[in-house]
Amino acid sequence: MTPKVNEELANTFVRLPLPSKTYRLDRENNRIIGYCDGVEAVKQAVYKALLTERYAWMIYSWNYGSELNGLFGKQMTTVYPEVKRRIEEALLQDDRIHKVRDFSFEKTRNTLQVTFTVDSKVGIFESEVSVNV
Structure with missing residues (x-):
């Protein structure tokens, strides 16, 4: 038997977004100092998600992190679209991020520098x- 839900009561609830307040990473001095919120918190979440290898750390969910380490030695014609896909997949797990766009690639000897734009609920x-x- 399925319980009946009072539709009138359900419509009175207001869903509020969760705050994105988090600890601020001081990357220059390798320490945590204070808090950040809004765009700074999303920038920090992007930084952390892209530097955390998915499936490597038991503390994180399998939905968290990126898979950028497995591309070494691959053909460059397959690396560009794969990097784009993997970055999008890693970042779109965060419900504050709507879209990742405008990818640009700069290849040096053994490194691919990828620049992109992130559209989030709190800013671009x-x-x-x-x-x-």
Whole structure:
């Protein structure tokens, strides 16, 4: 038997977004200091997700992190679309991020510098990551 839900009661609830307040990473001094919220918190989440290898750490869910380390030695014609797909897959797990777009690639000797734009609920910003290829 399925319980009946009072539709009138269900319509009175207001869903509030969860705050994105988190600890601020001071990357220059390798320490945590204070808090951040809004765009800074999303930028930090992008940074952490792209530098955390998926499936490597038991503390994280299998939905968290990126899979950018397995591209070393692959053909460059397959690396570009695969990097794009893997970055999108890693970042779109965060419900604050709507879209990842405008990818640009710069290849040096063994590194691919990827720059992209992130559209989030709190703002639009540019980010980058380096991938060993």
